[in-house]
Amino acid sequence: xxxxxxxxxxxxVLNFVLCVGLISAVLFVQRFIVAQDxxxxxxxxxxxxxxxxxxxxxxxxxTRVDVTAEIEVTSSVIGDAEKVPANGVWVVVWxxxxxxxxxxxxxxxxxxMADGVVYDERGWFWASLDRGxxxxxxxxxxAFVFEVPxxxxxxxxxxxxxxxxxxxxxxxxxxxxxxxVDSEPGPEAVILTGPEIDMGGNxxxxxxxxxx
Amino acid sequence: xxxxxxxxxxxxxxxxxxxxxxxxxxxLRNILYEITPHEAAPASDEVKGAVVQVLAxxxxxxxxxxxxxxxxxxxxxxxxxPGDHRVKHPDLALTRHPQGVTTRLQPHMPEEALISWPxxxxxxxxxxxxxRITVHQTEKLVTTGxxxxxxxxxxxxxxxxxDLSIGEG
Numbered sequence: 001x002x003x004x005x006x007x008x009x010x011x012x013v014l015n016f017v018l019c020v021g022l023i024s025a026v027l028f029v030q031r032f033i034v035a036q037d038x039x040x041x042x043x044x045x046x047x048x049x050x051x052x053x054x055x056x057x058x059x060x061x062x063t064r065v066d067v068t069a070e071i072e073v074t075s076s077v078i079g080d081a082e083k084v085p086a087n088g089v090w091v092v093v094w095x096x097x098x099x100x101x102x103x104x105x106x107x108x109x110x111x112x113m114a115d116g117v118v119y120d121e122r123g124w125f126w127a128s129l130d131r132g133x134x135x136x137x138x139x140x141x142x143a144f145v146f147e148v149p150x151x152x153x154x155x156x157x158x159x160x161x162x163x164x165x166x167x168x169x170x171x172x173x174x175x176x177x178x179x180x181v182d183s184e185p186g187p188e189a190v191i192l193t194g195p196e197i198d199m200g201g202n203x204x205x206x207x208x209x210x211x212x
Numbered sequence: 213x214x215x216x217x218x219x220x221x222x223x224x225x226x227x228x229x230x231x232x233x234x235x236x237x238x239x240l241r242n243i244l245y246e247i248t249p250h251e252a253a254p255a256s257d258e259v260k261g262a263v264v265q266v267l268a269x270x271x272x273x274x275x276x277x278x279x280x281x282x283x284x285x286x287x288x289x290x291x292x293x294p295g296d297h298r299v300k301h302p303d304l305a306l307t308r309h310p311q312g313v314t315t316r317l318q319p320h321m322p323e324e325a326l327i328s329w330p331x332x333x334x335x336x337x338x339x340x341x342x343x344r345i346t347v348h349q350t351e352k353l354v355t356t357g358x359x360x361x362x363x364x365x366x367x368x369x370x371x372x373x374x375d376l377s378i379g380e381g
Binding site for chain 2: 115118147
């Protein structure tokens with residue numbers, strides 16, 4: 001009897017340890033459950049200014065960032081050149097964007113600050129790169145234009161998302177860290193030029209109006 | 213308690229809260245934005261026809277993400293008098309660059325704006341002498357699946373009302 005009693009106690013201890021182990025395993029595996037919204041959020045690739053950041057639908061490279069109090073819009077389709085002052089500062093992000101598979105009709109552009117505040121591309125200027133149509137393997141160089149309160153310009157990242165039909169679930173997205181950007185605007189107005197085809201990457205290739 | 217409720221019922225219940233309208237220049241602030249209407253005038257819009265245009269200061273203070281004018285407009289109750297005609301779906305143009313289309317307010321940027329509501333069918337600009345703007349409290353709702361969100365008015369709430377006389381266009 002004592003030996004049977006000992007084996008019974010042993011089984012109970014073993015069962016208890018197994019239960020605790022299983023419960024711990026279940027709790028641990030819970031950590032890997034993906035939230036419902038994360039299941040379908042855009043598929044993002046991160047990179048930094050100066051490097052090519054690729055997603056499935058397109059790739060992008062930021063070449064320069066200008067901060068200015070005034071932007072000069074040239075050859076507007078609705079009027080002559082004009083200077084437009086900012087409510088804050090203009091952040092003009094010069095980039096080279098290339099569609100990789102299919103033609104991409106516009107990419108949605110946002111400027112996301114380190115504290116999570118997001119500003120849309122201003123959307124006022126026809127020459128802005130967010131109006132572009134990108135044919136596969138034909139790079140275009142141009143600028144995305146944002147208007148930001150100067151005191152909010154802190155650790156910005158350019159976020160480009162391909163939203164075919166305004167649908168961004170599982171869409172292609174790149175996030176490009178722009179590093180430290182001085183919020184003090186430069187003395188000159190930045191001239192916003194329209195997108196140009198840039199096959200060579202040295203800026204000397206024949207320019208073409210990509211909006212046509 | 214039951215007796216008190218019964219008594220309240222027998223005497224007609226509580227009166228619906230209807231705050232007195234404030235004068236132009238009063239800020240109406242909910243948890244998402246603040247709007248300070250200053251003046252109103254009739255105007256003509258190329259697409260929407262006759263509109264009532266309100267000059268106002270606006271600032272989005274309760275969101276770190278841009279918010280659509282559709283959401284902002286849905287949290288206002290705007291009526292034209294006489295007639296108590298409700299108008300919806302305003303357009304917004306910033307006075308500093310009115311030719312630029314502004315469909316979303318950007319966070320933490322005070323702006324002066326012209327906000328336009330189309331007149332209802334059968335109402336001419338000459339008939340309208342007052343526009344009454346009531347701002348509701350608002351809450352953020354997440355869409356099914358968690359992929360998006362929108363701002364919606366809290367039913368029955370009000371953070372204030374402003375009456376504007378409609379001047380000459």
